[in-house]
Amino acid sequence: MELKTKSSGETQNAAKEFAARLRAGDVILLRGEMGAGKTVFTKGLCRALGVEDYVTSPTFTVVNEYEGKAFPIYHFDLYRIEDEDELLEIGLEEYLQSGGVCIIEWPQNGQRYLPEHRYEVELKKEDGANDRTIVILKR
Numbered sequence: 001m002e003l004k005t006k007s008s009g010e011t012q013n014a015a016k017e018f019a020a021r022l023r024a025g026d027v028i029l030l031r032g033e034m035g036a037g038k039t040v041f042t043k044g045l046c047r048a049l050g051v052e053d054y055v056t057s058p059t060f061t062v063v064n065e066y067e068g069k070a071f072p073i074y075h076f077d078l079y080r081i082e083d084e085d086e087l088l089e090i091g092l093e094e095y096l097q098s099g100g101v102c103i104i105e106w107p108q109n110g111q112r113y114l115p116e117h118r119y120e121v122e123l124k125k126e127d128g129a130n131d132r133t134i135v136i137l138k139r
Contacts, residue, residue: 003134004126008040011123014134015044018121022049024071024099027115029107032123037132038105041123042075045103049073057105062090072100078109087113 001018005011022028028045030038039057046055050069058064058077066073074095081087087110095102096115107114122135 001136003136005037005130005132005134006128007130008037011037011040011132011134012044012047015041016048018119018136019045019048022101024101027096027102027104027118029114029118029120030103030105030123031107031120033125036123036125037134038123041121041134042103042105045101046073046075049101063095068101072098074098074100074102076102076104076110078104078106081106081109084110084112 003014005014030041032038043055046066046068051066051073053066055066055075056064058075059079062076062078062081064075066075076092078087092110092113104110104114116139118139120137120139124133124135125131126133
């Protein structure tokens with residue numbers, strides 16, 4: 001699936017449409033350069049899944065936990081992970097097996113511990129300041 005958006009609101013709406021497919025235990029990997037809209041997309045996902053808390057990037061905490069309507073949502077930012085084994089210390093495997101939805105930004109920093117079955121979302125900046133192309137694949 002490929003979507004084009006022209007604002008952060010449209011990016012969040014695209015995420016809301018995608019969220020209708022999600023089930024407990026799903027893992028979503030978000031790829032894209034800095035400022036591509038990964039956290040904006042996550043905000044849309046979380047709203048659609050019933051999160052009422054303010055959603056922010058867990059850049060310094062590595063993971064934020066939110067309560068959705070049907071299951072918990074775990075939002076990871078692996079940008080600052082230098083050694084994949086750090087993910088064992090924060091309990092990534094337990095999160096992945098918890099029955100919640102895991103949303104993971106910068107997944108390339110934790111590739112060894114990520115499940116084979118997952119959604120991969122690539123966000124790409126386009127020419128306009130807020131224009132994005134969003135490609136969603138299920139593996």
